Amino acid sequence: MSSVSAEARGQAVPDSCKTVPGARPPGVVWQGRERLSLREIASLLAPVLWFSADEPLLAEGQPPIPTAHPCDAATNGAVVYYQVTRLTYRGDEPVTRPEQDDERFADKVESFILKYYFYYPEDVGVGGHTHDLETAEFEVWLEGDAGCRRVRVASIEALAHGSRWYSNTLKVRSDTRYPITLLVEEGKHAMAPDRNADGAFMRGYDVTERVNDAWGVRDSLGQGVLLSSGYASEMTKPRTQAFRLLPPESPYLQVTARQRAYSDGQPSLGRYELRPANTVPACAGIPDGARLTRMMAEHRFGLEEQPTQYKSGSVHRALSELSLPDSWLAASFRVTNRQAGAALIFRGLDLREGWIVPRATVSARDASAEILFTPSASRWADYYVAGGFRRQFVTTRESRTIDTEQGPQEITEVVAPNSKIVFETGVKFRALLPRKVRPFVLGYNFGGLRFGLQALGFSRVEQFRFIWEIGAGSW
16 A cells, blocks of 8 residues: 555545645544555654653663663664554454554544553653553544545543553644644653643643643652642643654644644654554563563553454443543441441542542441532542531430530430431542552552541531541542
């Protein structure tokens, strides 16, 4: 198949494909009648990498980064890898392996996750280690028909520091510039999309999903702490054009000059080579090779990894969209004024500025149904507030202090089963659980402690109760 488009060869293009690039739906980067291969699509969407000027691995005498994987052929230039990790196919015929060699890939596939991999010999900073494999996932849709096909990128998710809660995710908008630019964190190499390719990171603009949980770009992490209460703009150093690494040139990119991420002739670190990841085996005999093999499996990199395939319109495909980093339900051990019980916490609703989370609590004496609000699901510490209804099951004796003419006096009341409004506020502390521990807590990313103060009653507070809670899960 020729690597030059029909338009570039001067051939006629059907009228249905003669649309101005800027008038297309957001994310459409190519439109034509050719059947692009996976290799050509990967080259078309390959991102720009923008490093900090103080990146330690760019020091004099260091090889170009990202480098070739240690189990792959060495080279003197920078290398980026790609691999399909999930796809939805039309009809009844799945994609064959290797995916980049399936000549009917564009005919079979409706959408897929195209994952780019970036290997660095070292992670520098807090928790530094050898072998650093970073990733960014592009959600790609192949639309149209044989008369007029198009490639559309819908979203970019750049993963960060071992948890999808920290992912920097951008839903593509009309002002996105191409090739997509990824800002690379200094030393640690986590990444974030740069929507308008201006070299600055803006939370809520460059990241549009789970905004308060997104990691951002924390260039100062080498002297800081891995878990922070939240991203702040001063964490990201300004970028200069000379530290951009460009992708291979693609003859298929169809965007206006205004939509371009860079112009020819601007300073850069040069261009990288793009290689398929599914040809790279795991290899033994390299220093700390077990770590690298584990990273490859976690990120689905390499010869042994096959894409998950869903049939378009299937139930499995629909269920695959119901994804958050944690599950639908979490349970915690809860103590309220020395009364042991449990809390059931359901999947939250993202309001961008925070999460609305349904919660139920239960003990031998009472139960409640509440709505909880918290600014994030992943920061190491956050406040929360909750409100709802509490139902008491049994008759109890409760002591309280009242003011009398003779001074404060403690009285004891018999309280029959009843329902009351309940309010609670406090602080939730979280810690990222080690991967070895997660299988024992249903795969949750976080564990944590909650300390709070609960009030019963609405117009008049009848009782304050101290609570503490421990369990796995984000909320």
